[in-house]
Amino acid sequence: MADTAASFSRSFAQQPWGLWRRQAARLTLIEVRRNLFSWKASWIYFLAFIPTLLIFLHALIDRHFVEGISDDTNVLAGIVEFYYVRLGIFFGCLGIFSRLIRGEMIERSLHFYLLSPVRREILLLSKFAAGSISALLLFETAMLANIALMYGPFGAAGRDYVFHGPGLGQSEAYLVIIPLACLGYGAVFLLLSMMFKNPTPAAMLVLGWEAINPVLPSVLQKISVASYLRHLMPVNIPGEGIFALLTVETEPVSGWAACLGLLMLIAVVLTYSCYRIRRLEIRYTTE
Amino acid sequence: MSDHAATPDRIQFENVSKFYGEVLGVNKVTLSIPPGVTTLVGPNGSGKTTLMNLMTGLVQPSSGTISVLGLFPGNATEFFRAVGYCTQFDSFPRGLSGWQFVFDSLMLHGMDKMDAFRLTVEALDRVQLGDAAGRPIASYSKGMRQKIRLAQAIAHHPRVLILDEPLNGLDPMARAESLTLFEELGRQGMHLVISSHILDEVDRISDRVVLITGGYLIAEGNIQQVRQEVRDKPMQVLIRCDHPELLASRMFSINHCVEARLHADGQGVFLRTGDIDQFYSMLNGIAAEGLIKINAVAPADDDANAIYQYLIGSDGSAS
Numbered sequence: 001m002a003d004t005a006a007s008f009s010r011s012f013a014q015q016p017w018g019l020w021r022r023q024a025a026r027l028t029l030i031e032v033r034r035n036l037f038s039w040k041a042s043w044i045y046f047l048a049f050i051p052t053l054l055i056f057l058h059a060l061i062d063r064h065f066v067e068g069i070s071d072d073t074n075v076l077a078g079i080v081e082f083y084y085v086r087l088g089i090f091f092g093c094l095g096i097f098s099r100l101i102r103g104e105m106i107e108r109s110l111h112f113y114l115l116s117p118v119r120r121e122i123l124l125l126s127k128f129a130a131g132s133i134s135a136l137l138l139f140e141t142a143m144l145a146n147i148a149l150m151y152g153p154f155g156a157a158g159r160d161y162v163f164h165g166p167g168l169g170q171s172e173a174y175l176v177i178i179p180l181a182c183l184g185y186g187a188v189f190l191l192l193s194m195m196f197k198n199p200t201p202a203a204m205l206v207l208g209w210e211a212i213n214p215v216l217p218s219v220l221q222k223i224s225v226a227s228y229l230r231h232l233m234p235v236n237i238p239g240e241g242i243f244a245l246l247t248v249e250t251e252p253v254s255g256w257a258a259c260l261g262l263l264m265l266i267a268v269v270l271t272y273s274c275y276r277i278r279r280l281e282i283r284y285t286t287e
Numbered sequence: 288m289s290d291h292a293a294t295p296d297r298i299q300f301e302n303v304s305k306f307y308g309e310v311l312g313v314n315k316v317t318l319s320i321p322p323g324v325t326t327l328v329g330p331n332g333s334g335k336t337t338l339m340n341l342m343t344g345l346v347q348p349s350s351g352t353i354s355v356l357g358l359f360p361g362n363a364t365e366f367f368r369a370v371g372y373c374t375q376f377d378s379f380p381r382g383l384s385g386w387q388f389v390f391d392s393l394m395l396h397g398m399d400k401m402d403a404f405r406l407t408v409e410a411l412d413r414v415q416l417g418d419a420a421g422r423p424i425a426s427y428s429k430g431m432r433q434k435i436r437l438a439q440a441i442a443h444h445p446r447v448l449i450l451d452e453p454l455n456g457l458d459p460m461a462r463a464e465s466l467t468l469f470e471e472l473g474r475q476g477m478h479l480v481i482s483s484h485i486l487d488e489v490d491r492i493s494d495r496v497v498l499i500t501g502g503y504l505i506a507e508g509n510i511q512q513v514r515q516e517v518r519d520k521p522m523q524v525l526i527r528c529d530h531p532e533l534l535a536s537r538m539f540s541i542n543h544c545v546e547a548r549l550h551a552d553g554q555g556v557f558l559r560t561g562d563i564d565q566f567y568s569m570l571n572g573i574a575a576e577g578l579i580k581i582n583a584v585a586p587a588d589d590d591a592n593a594i595y596q597y598l599i600g601s602d603g604s605a606s
Binding site for chain 2: 019023026034038116120
């Protein structure tokens with residue numbers, strides 16, 4: 001047992017980590033350059049910044065009294081829970097991450113990466129990192145702008161709420177929820193794009209799964225991105241009508257456990273994705 | 288894995304089959320390719336690209352093993368340092384210039400920028416694409432796209448270069464330049480595996496041919512050896528001499544000479560024989576008599592194109 005552990009440790013240390021790091025950094029740079037600064041990504045900008053635009057119009061048009069802060073806080077929480085987590089980040093990540101592998105197969109350019117001296121696992125994880133950076137840059141920037149535009153018009157009261165009041169914890173929670181959502185959905189869509197020629201129908205099933213997940217048994221709730229994020233929401237929004245399904249009270253889970261659970265789910269999905277990419281074949285004629 | 292499958296100076300296929308669902312790609316191919324220029328010859332859909340994709344791990348064998356200089360594609364870091372593959376897929380990662388395409392590829396080898404820069408310049412010069420390197424690949428002609436793929440495949444100085452239809456889209460001048468480059472690389476001891484429909488041209492530089500049709504390997508080896516193995520097709524020899532009609536009549540007196548055709552310029556005759564050894568023996572006798580002055584003797588159908596026609600049945604240049 002000790003020999004096996006020592007052998008594993010030696011083998012681990014002998015791996016070319018420096019080379020892998022350089023390759024991963026270069027691949028990530030190439031992918032970010034292609035993902036973030038392309039016209040094809042413009043609809044994802046739209047998804048990220050449409051609430052920002054609406055909040056901006058609200059800031060310009062509506063009057064802002066101190067008593068309105070709690071209403072705007074609920075609106076912001078609703079935007080994060082119902083728009084970003086359920087739709088904006090969901091479809092944004094579908095666009096970003098499904099293009100990383102499947103898009104390259106459709107464009108018949110994936111073979112260039114598979115013919116480079118880069119382990120396929122490094123390729124996949126670099127692409128995931130690039131997709132995550134793109135999604136994070138867009139959605140975190142949008143979220144920061146949303147917070148600024150939502151509370152800025154309240155003047156000193158708004159600043160006090162954000163920097164010294166409950167707004168600080170809420171903002172921190174949102175700035176954690178957004179990346180986790182990007183990573184979670186990103187990992188799922190990266191895998192789906194390797195499993196299906198057209199990942200969109202599968203993504204619609206995931207959307208449905210995420211919607212009904214709160215009423216499923218707690219074991220099944222662990223296979224859902226939104227269910228983990230729900231436990232991190234700093235503000236509870238009373239749901240009405242169809243939204244009630246999304247806000248069902250479930251077994252309480254601590255923030256740390258939810259974060260760890262989601263990160264473990266991401267790790268499992270990425271591990272399986274690495275297994276899939278090892279066996280990926282280039283057959284463009286069947287795409 | 289057998290030792291045979293991992294020979295360090297050869298490309299080895301050990302009983303390799305590949306099925307795409309129920310469709311046969313290649314069947315039970317056993318092949319050992321030494322250094323030099325090897326041409327894969329076969330009609331469309333015969334399995335040439337499948338063989339190349341199997342060599343590089345783009346597809347995986349349904350059964351059997353493949354190794355390239357003792358390396359396996361699963362170990363991508365080592366494998367693709369030794370191997371360059373210029374595919375026939377005419378598509379590129381979006382939004383790149385020719386320079387970025389080659390430079391980025393080199394950077395993925397883990398090189399520093401100076402080395403990648405130097406090798407990029409060198410590769411672009413070798414394919415004579417230096418002037419257009421800064422332009423987006425999307426604006427390139429088909430021939431330029433072919434060249435930039437070739438530049439990317441050779442930039443890291445691989446020991447094995449696999450080229451799938453590398454002459455497609457090239458004008459005659461560029462084809463001649465590419466062939467000269469391939470010949471030079473072959474002379475340097477590199478393994479070059481080329482598939483091409485332009486058999487007349489690649490034939491000039493090939494050391495060996497591998498004939499494949501319907502997923503089955505039907506012949507392989509030195510072109511002359513393969514031709515001699517095609518015993519049911521009489522060999523054709525062109526003899527340059529001063530009395531071709533007389534020579535034809537003399538040669539027809541032996542029963543293995545089955546066809547004679549005068550050369551268009553009247554200064555030679557094409558003869559077909561079923562027994563090349565006896566044929567040359569008799570020709571020596573005729574030359575010794577001194578009645579006919581023989582200027583030159585050359586096989587007229589031991590090129591890849593002729594072998595293709597004999598073994599596969601249609602004109603290789605047209606397929």
